[in-house]
Amino acid sequence: MTAAVAAAPGAASDEPVYRILLIEDDEGDALLVEELLHDTELRFELTVSATLAAARTVLATSPVDCILLDLHLPDASGTAALTAVRALAPHTAVVVLTGLSEARAGTEAMAAGAQDYLVKGMVVADVLRRTVRYAVYRSQTERANIEAQAVRLRAEENARLERGLLPPPILDTSRVTVTTRYLPGVTTALLGGDFLDVVEGDDGLLHAVVGDVSGHGPDAAALGVLLRIAWRSLVLGGHRGGDLLHLMERILVAERGGPSMFATCTLLTLDQNAATATLHLAGHHEPLLTTAEGTRELTATHGIALGLLPGLRDWPSTVVPLPANAALTLYTDGLTEGHNGTMGERLGVEGLLTLIGKLPPTDPAAHVDLVIQETHALNAGRHTDDLAVLRLDWDNR
Numbered sequence: 044m045t046a047a048v049a050a051a052p053g054a055a056s057d058e059p060v061y062r063i064l065l066i067e068d069d070e071g072d073a074l075l076v077e078e079l080l081h082d083t084e085l086r087f088e089l090t091v092s093a094t095l096a097a098a099r100t101v102l103a104t105s106p107v108d109c110i111l112l113d114l115h116l117p118d119a120s121g122t123a124a125l126t127a128v129r130a131l132a133p134h135t136a137v138v139v140l141t142g143l144s145e146a147r148a149g150t151e152a153m154a155a156g157a158q159d160y161l162v163k164g165m166v167v168a169d170v171l172r173r174t175v176r177y178a179v180y181r182s183q184t185e186r187a188n189i190e191a192q193a194v195r196l197r198a199e200e201n202a203r204l205e206r207g208l209l210p211p212p213i214l215d216t217s218r219v220t221v222t223t224r225y226l227p228g229v230t231t232a233l234l235g236g237d238f239l240d241v242v243e244g245d246d247g248l249l250h251a252v253v254g255d256v257s258g259h260g261p262d263a264a265a266l267g268v269l270l271r272i273a274w275r276s277l278v279l280g281g282h283r284g285g286d287l288l289h290l291m292e293r294i295l296v297a298e299r300g301g302p303s304m305f306a307t308c309t310l311l312t313l314d315q316n317a318a319t320a321t322l323h324l325a326g327h328h329e330p331l332l333t334t335a336e337g338t339r340e341l342t343a344t345h346g347i348a349l350g351l352l353p354g355l356r357d358w359p360s361t362v363v364p365l366p367a368n369a370a371l372t373l374y375t376d377g378l379t380e381g382h383n384g385t386m387g388e389r390l391g392v393e394g395l396l397t398l399i400g401k402l403p404p405t406d407p408a409a410h411v412d413l414v415i416q417e418t419h420a421l422n423a424g425r426h427t428d429d430l431a432v433l434r435l436d437w438d439n440r
Contacts, residue, residue, distance in 0.1 A: 061087045061175055064101055066128070067113040067140070068093040072163060076111060076140075082168035085175065095119045095127055102131045108179050109136045112157075114148060121148070122155045129156045134189075136182035138174055158182055210271070212241035213279075217249050219313065220436040222407045224415060226377070227429050235429035236263030236306070237375045238271040242278055249315070250278045253373035253433050254308030255327070262300050269298055270306060270349075283312070285358045288325055292349040305350035309373050313365075315439055320371060322361045325349050328379075328392065331399075332363075333370040338399045340392055341371075370407065370436040377430030378415070381422030390418060407436045 063080070067073045073091050080087055090105065092098040095118045101107070112128055114120060119127055128137055139152040139160045149160030158178035161171070212221045221241050236256025243249050252274050256263045273294045277287050287310065295306055307326035314321070322329070322341070326348025329341045346358035365371075383390040390398070395418070402413050411432055 058084075058086045061085055061179060062106055062108045063087050063089050063111060063175070064098060064107045064109070065089060065091045065111045066093075066095065066098045066116065067091065067111070068116055069113070072113070072140075076171075079166060079168055079171050083172035083175070084168075085172055093117070095124060098128070099131055102135075107132060107135050109138065109175050109182075111138050111140060111161075113140045114145075114152065115142075122151060125152050125155050125157055134182065134186045136175075136178035138178050210240055210275070213275075214241070214243050214249075216247070217243045217315070218437060218439075219249055219315070220407055222411050222432075222434040222436070224411050224432045225430070226415065235259045236267040237377070237429045237431035238267040239373070239431050239433045240271050240275050241433065241435070242275055244278060244281075247316075249313040249435070251311040251313070251373060251433060251435060252308055253327070253375060253431055254306055255375045255429075255431070256306045257304055259429065263304075266295065266299055266304065266306070270295060270308075284310070284321070284323055284360055285356060288323060288346075288349065288358045289356050292353060295350045296353050299350065305348045307348045311371065311373060311435075313371070313435065313437075315437060318365045318367065318439070320363045320365055322363060323358050324361075325358055326351070328376070331372040331374075331396070332365075333372065333399075334366050335368070338372075338396055340396065367439040368437070370434055372411075372435075373433045375429065375431045377428035378418055378432065380428055381418055384421040384423075390421060407434050410434075 065073055065076055067076065077089060077091075080089060090101055090107075092101055095116055098110075110128055110132065112125060114124055116124055125137065125139060137157045139149060139157045141148040141152070141160055141162055149162065152160050158181050159174050161174060209223060209225050214221070223239055225237065225239070227235055236258060237254065238256070239251075239253045241249065241251045252271070254267065254270060256267045256270070270291055273291055274287070277290055282290060288308075291308075295304075305326070309325070309327040309330060310323040311330065312321040322343040324343055324345045326346070329343045331338050332341050341363055343361035343363070344359040347355055379390050379392055379395050381390055382388060383394045395414075398417050398421075399414060402410065402417070405413070411434055415430065415432065
């Protein structure tokens with residue numbers, strides 16, 4: 044049986060509408076509760092279910108602010124009924140209805156998770172109004188606290204992951220300016236598997252990496268951190284190019300959660316004395332080169348992603364001449380896979396280059412922020428992916 048009531052007589056216009064589910068198998072008691080609700084001057088919508096099974100259907104399909112629960116139902120009773128209801132609606136206020144002879148039932152119910160209890164035959168309109176209001180308020184406060192705690196925990200997790208995914212560059216003598224940005228695909232999401240790093244080796248060369256682990260969430264992020272640390276350690280240990288990628292792939296295969304996980308990355312070695320960049324692409328796209336004439340994508344030979352065919356070791360190198368004053372931007376596909384402002388079409392590299400060409404000249408950090416801002420505006424939230432950007436600027440004139 045259900046009854047929908049827009050407002051009780053005398054209810055204030057600014058009073059919220061309380062969506063109330065009464066779980067009561069006695070039609071007489073249910074009618075008394077409905078009449079009392081009318082006398083409370085609350086605005087409410089009432090649904091009545093005679094069994095827990097019927098209530099389950101209601102809770103699965105309709106939002107509810109407060110549940111009035113009789114502890115003696117045909118298919119559940121006592122704290123077992125309350126536990127079942129709390130499992131069905133863990134964030135909804137629950138007020139239990141007890142009998143005169145059940146002195147301890149109400150306090151036991153509150154200990155088991157109910158917000159309050161009422162004794163049948165002892166309830167008046169004022170008490171019911173106050174009980175419903177306070178129960179809903181307490182439930183909402185508890186939920187807000189839980190959500191706030193979840194946000195704090197996620198922020199702490201992100202901070203720890205950021206230290207692993209976004210380390211400070213190791214630059215001893217290099218005159219290169221490093222700009223990095225990292226954004227998760229969803230504002231409240233845990234950082235994903237994108238990673239980046241920059242170090243200056245003992246050979247005086249500048250080494251950089253940008254990578255992307257397949258998937259999202261903590262497993263991808265953990266593997267991204269692991270690969271980033273492995274890359275830095277191996278570079279500082281003197282490993283380069285295909286040998287370095289082979290060792291990174293061995294680590295990925297040994298540490299990944301399943302055979303379907305893989306990673307793409309771009310390795311870059313910048314030799315400022317020779318004015319060259321050496322690229323190794325492991326399933327990743329080419330960097331962008333920005334000069335006084337504009338921005339273009341470099342042409343480089345592609346190799347296979349790490350972990351797709353372990354042991355293949357197909358990572359050819361490409362050496363690219365560089366001007367004395369320029370910038371290189373390495374990035375993950377979160378920058379290009381979003382929409383280009385029209386439904387169904389991706390931005391892509393060509394769209395990204397067109398967008399960059401329209402931006403005003405500015406300093407590197409502001410330029411990267413503008414690029415990200417504009418791509419997000421075009422995408423309008425239709426595609427979500429993590430995004431990592433690493434820009435290297437130099438002037439050797």
